[in-house]
Amino acid sequence: MFTACEEHIDMAIDEFIFTYEEPPELRLIEELSVADDLHSKCQFCGAPTKYIVTKEVE
Ligand SMILES: [Zn+2]
Numbered sequence: 001m002f003t004a005c006e007e008h009i010d011m012a013i014d015e016f017i018f019t020y021e022e023p024p025e026l027r028l029i030e031e032l033s034v035a036d037d038l039h040s041k042c043q044f045c046g047a048p049t050k051y052i053v054t055k056e057v058e
Helices: 009-020
Strands: 002-004 025-028 051-054
Touching: 002 009, 009 051
Parallel strands: none
Antiparallel strands: 002 051, 025 051
8 A cells, every 4th residue: 555645646556556566546535534544644755645545445
């Protein structure tokens, strides 16, 4: 799972595909009820997280 701000979402997607070799599912952090349990900062610049890039949940 990767966290990213709006500016670095493309980098997060690239990182995800490089790591897991499958397309990610994007979620806006506001939609997550468990947001408090997740990293709250962009992994690339430290800005507040806007998107979660994660594996698709069935
Ligand atoms: Zn960023």
